[in-house]
Amino acid sequence: MTNVADIFARITPLDTAYEKLAQERQLQLTKPTGSLGRLEDIAIQMAGITRNVCPVIKHKAVVVMAADHGITAEGVSAYPSDVTAQMVQNFLVGGAAINALARQANAEVAIVDIGVATDIEHPDLISRKVRRGTANMAHGPAMSREEALQAITIGIDVLDTLAAKGLDLVATGEMGIGNTTPASAITSVLLNIPVARVTGRGTGLNDQQLTNKVQIIERAIAHNQPDASDPLDVLAKVGGLEIAGLVGIILGAAARRIPVVIDGFISGAAALVAYTLCPTVREYLFAGHVSVESGHRFILEKIGLEPLLDLHLRLGEGTGAVLTMHIIEGALHTHNEMATFGEAGVSNKE
Template sequence: MTIEEMIARIGPLDEAAMAEAAKHADQLTKPPGSLGRLEAVACQAAGITGDKIPALDRKAVIVMAGDHGVCAEGVSAFPAEVTGLMVANFLNGGAAVNVFARHAGADVVCVDIGVDADVNHPRLVSRKVRRGTANMAQGPAMSREEAMAAIRVGYDIVGELVDEGYRLFATGEMGIGNTTPSSAMLAVLAGLDVSAAVGRGTGIDEERLKHKQEIVRRAIAINKPDASDPLDVLAKVGGLEIAGLVGVILGAAARRCPVVIDGFISTAAALAASRLAPQSAAYMIPSHLSNEQGHAAALEAIGLAPMIQLDLRLGEGTGAALCFLLVEAALKMMREMATFESAGIPGA
């Protein structure tokens, strides 16, 4: 399937379902609008699914994992080998995202889309496009065809999970060094200065931060990514797991499922998805505002406002998994809360 065919399958939200949901919310035993963003999320979910009160019980955090050749430039506090080790941790249920997903009643689906190691596990979804990207400070991170292949991986996995009954998705990722390509993508797609887009990632010091900024500047100068062509940006200064998440977002939107966006890397993917298919932004639920520099600007570039702010900067899908609980609360409000009529209370 081509990117054009994927985009063509994304329709507008169901305005009639949203109006029904809003009318129902106003009949609940509370002042109209007094539950704020929860009411907005409930109406958004209705518009996405076409159901006034949808059932989104089966939830999945899709964790895309890939390595980055730019790690050779010393942009991360951790060695690239940690990517494969953390994938094993996800698969064994020991990572933070596993804990939060269990708390939210969700499953973690871990996808090897570009890990530069051989990871074997019965629960691993192995869809390796290539063994890590090339060093974007010396040339394109990957070819346009590889970026498209990675998008297709994410798109197809959502389709498979929808066929299994999943209806609510979250974006997660693992890839040592991946704040560097995410920062480069943000700088190009949002027209930001590199110093505003590049943050500390895994906790690098001031000297390494300046070095990281210089690497991003070099990558942009060498590759000259075209801001009007998001696929070109993904290929030249992006990452395999980032492109995979673009596919997850487009796939969820095409199948009328909400997708909860996690932190900085996930939002860089969401920004690329929104530039490819502006209508996909209506299917996104932003989870949190991370401490990573550039995240607020990335959300603003899409037109999204975060649900929570907990000073998170881990990634993995942790904030999105926590946000599942808020989405569930919004739907339970609609389903279980008494109306003025059923409670025998005179309405306003």
């Protein structure tokens, strides 16, 4: 098991020397300066992350962390908690949206049971269950601090295992009925924003159900009194196991200088926790998209990330993040394969 505290020291700022070299290359490519917009920024950031002037992505993966939530007993989701395990089975046989998009992107799909309430047997499942779902945070902490740390450590270990096989880009994904509720709670506490402003309809709640969801989150925060200055306390008291696992994926990737594409609101909550623990993490992140869940925009603004897509997605699973892999690869293909003015014999008026 990895010591989480040791990870922070391994997360260092991007290498500015390689960023400068990549920027100089951009100035020599056969195009007006800045004409490829954010694709240029992506290529430069990737050079700083990887310490390679011309980075290449050969191995991609999306890690889907799955867990259940005791808070579903309070009617915060339009779907029953049984759907978590059912969808994990669907992932494992390749039938979900994330599977289709990952096939298109040629990305591995790693499914991790970190806290599903029922047992799942499948040779491709990474079974690292901390407990059978969180407790009902409306009546007490979702989990202990030790369980939250264990889940983070599992995320780091999963990332390390993938990296050992080769990993150049990782996306975060999740599955857990009811998990927009802890994501909203985490966002509200860490950003000091009223619950109603960061809580959305999740799986499709009506107005009455949404009002109930807001009230349940407010009750959970009031009952547990999470300490906003201690992100691990917030994660344990009002978070989720899959969110904690994704914190580990993000920290582990940054420590290995592997870029991370974060998905929607749930992944955003994990990124917010990771960023609060270690602000340098931000330099290794790309925001795949912005979710229709209202809290997501607040998270991205706090971390300082601009989403690459806005497609009104709210599925999770890593879908928006995997779609964005194409954009990042496109940025690198232009950066690496375009001719310079000198190579092409094209005049550079600058």
